Each structure stands twice: as C-alpha cells, then as structure tokens.
Amino acid sequence: MRTRLTDLLGIETPIICGGMMRVGTADLAAAVSNAGGLGIMTALTQKTPEGLKAEIEKCQALTDKPFGVNITVGVVATQVDYGALVEVIVNSGVKIVETAGRSPEPFMPFFKAAGIKVIHKCVTVRHSLAAERLGVDVVSIDGFECAGHPGEQDVGGLVLFPAAAQALKIPVVASGGIADGRGLAAALALGCDGVNMGTRFMATQEAPIHQGIKDKIVEMDENQTQIIFRSYRNTARVYKNSVAMKVAEIEAAGGGFDEVHEYVSGSNQERAWTTGDIDAGMVTAGMSGAFVDDVPTCKELIERIVGDAERIISQRLAGMVGQS
Amino acid sequence: MRTRLTDLLGIETPIICGGMMRVGTADLAAAVSNAGGLGIMTALTQKTPEGLKAEIEKCQALTDKPFGVNITVGVVATQVDYGALVEVIVNSGVKIVETAGRSPEPFMPFFKAAGIKVIHKCVTVRHSLAAERLGVDVVSIDGFECAGHPGEQDVGGLVLFPAAAQALKIPVVASGGIADGRGLAAALALGCDGVNMGTRFMATQEAPIHQGIKDKIVEMDENQTQIIFRSYRNTARVYKNSVAMKVAEIEAAGGGFDEVHEYVSGSNQERAWTTGDIDAGMVTAGMSGAFVDDVPTCKELIERIVGDAERIISQRLAGMVGQS
Numbered sequence: 245m246r247t248r249l250t251d252l253l254g255i256e257t258p259i260i261c262g263g264m265m266r267v268g269t270a271d272l273a274a275a276v277s278n279a280g281g282l283g284i285m286t287a288l289t290q291k292t293p294e295g296l297k298a299e300i301e302k303c304q305a306l307t308d309k310p311f312g313v314n315i316t317v318g319v320v321a322t323q324v325d326y327g328a329l330v331e332v333i334v335n336s337g338v339k340i341v342e343t344a345g346r347s348p349e350p351f352m353p354f355f356k357a358a359g360i361k362v363i364h365k366c367v368t369v370r371h372s373l374a375a376e377r378l379g380v381d382v383v384s385i386d387g388f389e390c391a392g393h394p395g396e397q398d399v400g401g402l403v404l405f406p407a408a409a410q411a412l413k414i415p416v417v418a419s420g421g422i423a424d425g426r427g428l429a430a431a432l433a434l435g436c437d438g439v440n441m442g443t444r445f446m447a448t449q450e451a452p453i454h455q456g457i458k459d460k461i462v463e464m465d466e467n468q469t470q471i472i473f474r475s476y477r478n479t480a481r482v483y484k485n486s487v488a489m490k491v492a493e494i495e496a497a498g499g500g501f502d503e504v505h506e507y508v509s510g511s512n513q514e515r516a517w518t519t520g521d522i523d524a525g526m527v528t529a530g531m532s533g534a535f536v537d538d539v540p541t542c543k544e545l546i547e548r549i550v551g552d553a554e555r556i557i558s559q560r561l562a563g564m565v566g567q568s
Numbered sequence: 569m570r571t572r573l574t575d576l577l578g579i580e581t582p583i584i585c586g587g588m589m590r591v592g593t594a595d596l597a598a599a600v601s602n603a604g605g606l607g608i609m610t611a612l613t614q615k616t617p618e619g620l621k622a623e624i625e626k627c628q629a630l631t632d633k634p635f636g637v638n639i640t641v642g643v644v645a646t647q648v649d650y651g652a653l654v655e656v657i658v659n660s661g662v663k664i665v666e667t668a669g670r671s672p673e674p675f676m677p678f679f680k681a682a683g684i685k686v687i688h689k690c691v692t693v694r695h696s697l698a699a700e701r702l703g704v705d706v707v708s709i710d711g712f713e714c715a716g717h718p719g720e721q722d723v724g725g726l727v728l729f730p731a732a733a734q735a736l737k738i739p740v741v742a743s744g745g746i747a748d749g750r751g752l753a754a755a756l757a758l759g760c761d762g763v764n765m766g767t768r769f770m771a772t773q774e775a776p777i778h779q780g781i782k783d784k785i786v787e788m789d790e791n792q793t794q795i796i797f798r799s800y801r802n803t804a805r806v807y808k809n810s811v812a813m814k815v816a817e818i819e820a821a822g823g824g825f826d827e828v829h830e831y832v833s834g835s836n837q838e839r840a841w842t843t844g845d846i847d848a849g850m851v852t853a854g855m856s857g858a859f860v861d862d863v864p865t866c867k868e869l870i871e872r873i874v875g876d877a878e879r880i881i882s883q884r885l886a887g888m889v890g891q892s
Contacts, residue, residue, distance in 0.1 A: 247888055369790070388712070389724050399790045400713050400724025402745040402754065403855045407790045421726040429757035430726065432888060433880050434750050466693070466723045466731045498822075531727045556757050557885040564571050564756060565878045 248415045249438035256280035258438030261445040263314020274306030275450035275542040284312040293328040300336045312340035334358040367395030390420025391530030409435030423532035425552025443530040449541045456520020464533030483529040487511045572739045573762035580604035582762025585769040587638020594623045598630030599774035599866040608636040617652040624660045636664035658682045691719030714744025715854030733759030747856035749876025767854040773865045780844015788857030807853040811835045
C-alpha cells in the first residue's frame with residue numbers, strides 16, 4: 245500500500261506505532277519496522293542520554309528498515325536534559341523523529357541539519373498549521389478517542405482527521421480510535437496519508453508489557469476508557485479501572501489537583517505494568533481497544549490490517565460504486 | 569451507489585436526511601427523496617395529528633419516491649398523544665418510519681402490521697442490539713459528534729460506527745460528524761451501509777430555516793459546537809453561541825436544572841430560528857458544520873457527495889492499493 249507517507253518515510257505500509265512511554269523499546273520498534281510499518285522508540289523511556297544511545301544502537305542492530313525516535317516535551321517543567329537527548333538522536337544516524345507535547349521549534353534546526361524527518365503530534369488543526377509553518381514533515385493528529393492526551397476540544401477523529409487533512413499541505417497521520425483495516429481504509433478516505441496506533445500495538449507479542457495488561461486490552465469494549473484530569477486542563481484518556489474511576493469521582497466532587505495527586509501517588513502504576521494487575525494503578529489505553537481481540541506478532545498484525553484495508557477498498561467499496 | 573440500505577429502502581443513494589424538529593417539513597423531505605436520498609419529515613413539528621396528516625399528504629404530492637416520518641418519544645413526559653400520531657402514520661401509506669428517544673417497542677406491532685420499515689436512532693451498541701431484537705429494520709447510530717443528543721458515553725463515530733456495524737446483523741446508518749463524500753466513504757469503509765446527515769441538510773436551499781442560520785453553519789469550524797446539559801444526564805450538542813456558553817458556565821459553576829431552565833426560558837429560541845439572530849436562543853448543530861461551506865440544493869448536494877465518495881473509492885483509495 246502506497247501513500248505520500250510511505251514515499252516520504254521510505255516504509256512499505258502507512259502504519260506507525262507511535263511513541264509510547266514504557267512501551268516504545270528497541271524490540272517493539274524494530275518489530276514494527278521489520279513488518280513494513282514505522283516503529284518508534286521513546287527517548288524518555290530510557291533514563292539517560294547514554295541509555296538512549298544504547299537503545300538506538302540496539303534498534304539499528306535489529307532492523308535495517310527506517311524507525312523513529314519519539315521525544316515528548318512535557319507541559320510541566322522536568323529535570324530532563326532535552327538538549328542532551330536531541331544531541332544523541334542527531335548523532336545516531338536516526339532519520340525520523342516524532343515530537344510531542346510542546347512545540348518542536350527549539351529542536352528543528354538540529355533535526356533539519358541532520359536530515360531528520362520530523363513527525364509532530366498535535367490535537368488541534370491550529371497547532372498542526374503552526375507545526376507545518378515550523379517545517380515539520382508530517383503531522384500526526386490525535387482525535388478525542390486516543391489514549392493519553394487528546395487535548396481539551398473533544399473533536400473525534402471522524403471530524404478532526406479530514407479537518408486537518410484539508411488544512412495542511414504536508415502528509416497527515418490519523419491517530420486515535422484506529423486498530424484495524426476498517427480504520428485504516430476510513431482514515432485514507434478522510435484524506436489522511438496513514439495511521440498511527442498505540443493501544444493496538446500494546447497487545448502484540450513484541451510489546452514489553454505484562455500479559456495481564458494485554459489480556460485486559462483484548463477484553464475492552466468502546467466504553468472501557470475514562471477521561472481524567474479534565475478539571476486541570478490536562479485531560480487524559482486511560483483504561484477505566486478502579487483508580488481512574490476514583491480520580492474521576494474526586495474531580496466530579498470538585499477535588500483539587502493536590503487531592504488527585506495524593507490519591508494517584510498512593511496507587512502503584514509500576515505494579516500495574518509489571519504484574520499485570522490492572523487495578524493497581526493508572527494504565528493508558530485508547531478507545532480502539534474495542535477492536536483488539538487478540539495478541540498477534542507485529543508482522544501478523546500489519547499484514548492483516550493492510551490485507552483487510554485492501555479488501556475493503558477493492559471489494560466492499562468498489563462493489564458499491566457505479567451501481568444504482 | 570448501492571448498499572444493503574438502498575436495497576432495503578428502495579432509494580438510489582445511501583444518504584438519509586434524519587428527522588429534525590422545526591426543519592423536517594414536507595418540502596425538505598421531498599427535496600431529499602427526489603434527489604435520490606431518503607427525506608424524513610418530523611411528526612412533532614406538526615402541532616396536531618390532523619396537521620401531520622396534511623403534511624404527509626403534501627409530501628406525497630411532492631414526491632413519488634420513498635420518504636420517512638420521524639417520531640421522537642421524549643424521555644420526559646409530555647402532552648403529546650403518540651398513539652394518535654402513530655395512527656396517522658400507519659394509515660397514511662408511509663412506508664418508512666424513523667423512531668428516536670425511547671424504545672419503539674409499543675409502536676412496533678402497528679408499524680409491522682402496516683408493512684412499515686423502522687429505522688431506530690441509538691447512541692449505544694447496547695441499545696442498538698435491543699432495537700434489533702425488537703425487530704427494527706435499520707439502526708441509525710449517533711456518534712459523539714452529532715447534533716442534538718449524543719448520549720452520555722462520548723464515543724466518536726470513528727469507534728462507534730464499526731462497533732455497531734460488527735455487533736448488528738441489520739443495516740447500520742452512520743450519523744454525526746458526516747457532511748461530505750469523505751465521510752460517506754469512511755462510513756462505508758467502517759462497515760456501515762449508509763449515512764445520516766442533519767446539520768449538512770440545514771444548510772440547503774430547501775431547508776425551512778432563516779438564511780442567517782444557514783450562513784452561520786457555513787462559517788462553522790470543528791470547535792463551534794458546545795456540549796450542554798451534561799450535569800443533568802441529558803447531554804446535548806448545540807451551536808456554540810452566547811446562550812450555549814452561558815448554560816455551560818452555569819453548569820460548570822454547579823448550577824442546578826432550575827437555574828439553567830430559567831435562563832434558557834429567558835432566551836428566545838423562536839427568535840433565533842425566525843430572524844436568523846443566532847445569539848437569540850439555542851440552535852442545534854453538529855460538528856459536521858466544519859465541512860459545510862455552501863448552501864446548495866439537496867439535488868446538488870447529494871450528487872456532489874456521491875460523486876466525491878465514488879472518486880475517493882475508485883481513484884484515491886484504489887490508487888493506493890496493491891502498490892509498494
């Protein structure tokens with residue numbers, strides 16, 4: 245399957261496994277890239293610039309195909325030395341970077357000088373246009389259904405994807421709510437050039453996640469996520485477990501950030517991830533979990549999605565056209 | 569364009585203009601049906617059973633094509649004599665009914681005995697399955713982007729449409745967030761058999777709405793709607809004017825139903841509709857207004873949407889398939 249995105253990035257299928265904290269390791273990124281998609285490692289999953297350098301080298305050893313590195317700049321100040329991470333990326337030979345969070349403006353000259361293609365994640369058309377003006381090569385637009393941070397405008401992908409695609413000249417990647425060939429075909433019909441998936445790739449053989457979490461994603465339906473942190477204008481979509489529901493309850497009762505923070509700190513996110521006890525802490529997951537029904541390899545998954553999308557286009561849709 | 573929906577209803581294109589209070593008159597319904605879609609009149613827009621009978625006869629005089637009648641049963645008790653309206657519909661020769669609000673169960677035997685096809689509007693997969701078990705012929709599923717009442721689950725069409733389509737055996741109509749050929753092609757890719765549009769048809773020549781309102785819909789972007797009445801679990805999506813923003817403000821401040829009701833009663837919805845002063849009162853509109861850029865005739869609109877969808881399928885999507 246060929247689109248402007250596959251041409252630009254030199255990949256075989258227009259499917260990206262976006263950067264996910266904890267999950268975006270060299271193993272998963274290489275598996276996605278070897279399967280013809282674009283795997284993306286996350287810089288912040290490594291604790292130091294040296295750790296990131298080693299993880300990139302590991303990924304380069306695992307695949308000859310293009311892969312990307314995600315660098316997410318938080319909206320709150322952190323101790324992270326972004327300059328050092330960018331320096332590692334620029335000197336690593338990596339050719340694709342995914343930026344998220346704050347504007348990538350400070351880093352753009354370094355990426356451009358190194359010939360790195362930049363995919364910037366946005367949640368609004370306005371920010372997408374700003375990113376295009378900055379010179380990013382691709383916008384990955386997150387609709388309301390997405391895991392993590394969908395922003396505060398609550399525009400579903402069905403509307404946000406075509407709105408972004410018609411506003412931008414550069415290729416647009418549809419993100420959030422997509423987990424199968426139907427979603428890929430729909431995103432392409434809406435004017436996008438490819439799709440980004442996170443939750444779907446969490447439930448693959450290669451994802452470095454406890455089987456218990458993968459099983460819970462397989463069991464999800466479309467109502468199994470929860471919006472939290474809305475009252476602090478830092479909205480997040482997470483798996484609807486007891487922790488998320490308690491946070492929502494605190495917020496609904498007018499509880500402040502401190503109260504929520506204290507409660508969340510008392511839960512054990514690390515334990516949820518490492519033991520598969522989904523009620524132990526917050527777990528990020530998107531609505532597309534409704535369409536995750538198994539735990540295939542990345543290769544099986546990508547082949548299936550592309551095959552299904554092609555059949556939808558060549559058989560189902562083509563069969564509806566020109567008849568009356 | 570041929571789908572299970574066009575076959576079942578005997579229409580030429582899988583495009584429905586769903587029932588809209590005030591807007592669903594014989595003139596608009598006939599214009600949509602004459603253009604090859606399915607126009608739907610609203611029973612409650614007429615004040616009496618006699619008025620409904622006359623409006624149906626008017627529609628029958630204006631078109632030989634199939635059209636439908638919407639009957640919306642409110643979740644709060646009203647003075648409406650639904651039995652009398654159903655009797656008028658059943659005796660009118662109308663062959664298609666769109667039900668909304670409460671379950672259509674009490675009316676199903678009458679519709680079935682008259683050979684009437686029933687399209688039931690739902691906002692969840694669970695209610696869709698219940699409607700299918702009741703014997704409705706089609707489910708029209710409203711995603712979070714829709715005008716009016718999207719329910720309380722906030723599942724965008726990108727996820728809700730395929731979730732409903734895979735759960736149901738009967739044809740599914742995608743509703744909410746769709747206004748053009750991209751949306752039609754995407755809905756069909758997601759497994760639906762057609763689309764329902766409201767906001768898009770409000771901005772047509774034949775819609776019985778003041779030009780000032782049509783102009784405002786043309787100007788909309790994807791952020792120009794407002795969710796209200798969430799705190800009373802009767803969520804509605806309306807045009808984001810000063811009235812809607814004030815209601816949202818009252819709700820955010822913890823204001824009760826009485827306070828909101830008093831404020832809304834003091835605004836003048838009738839004046840908004842009759843004078844085109846969009847700030848005079850509440851005006852229902854969905855996110856798809858982002859894709860409404862003109863005020864064509866229904867015939868021009870339907871031809872354009874079908875033509876665009878067919879080009880997307882036969883050219884854009886077909887061109888992406890089978891290449892690598």
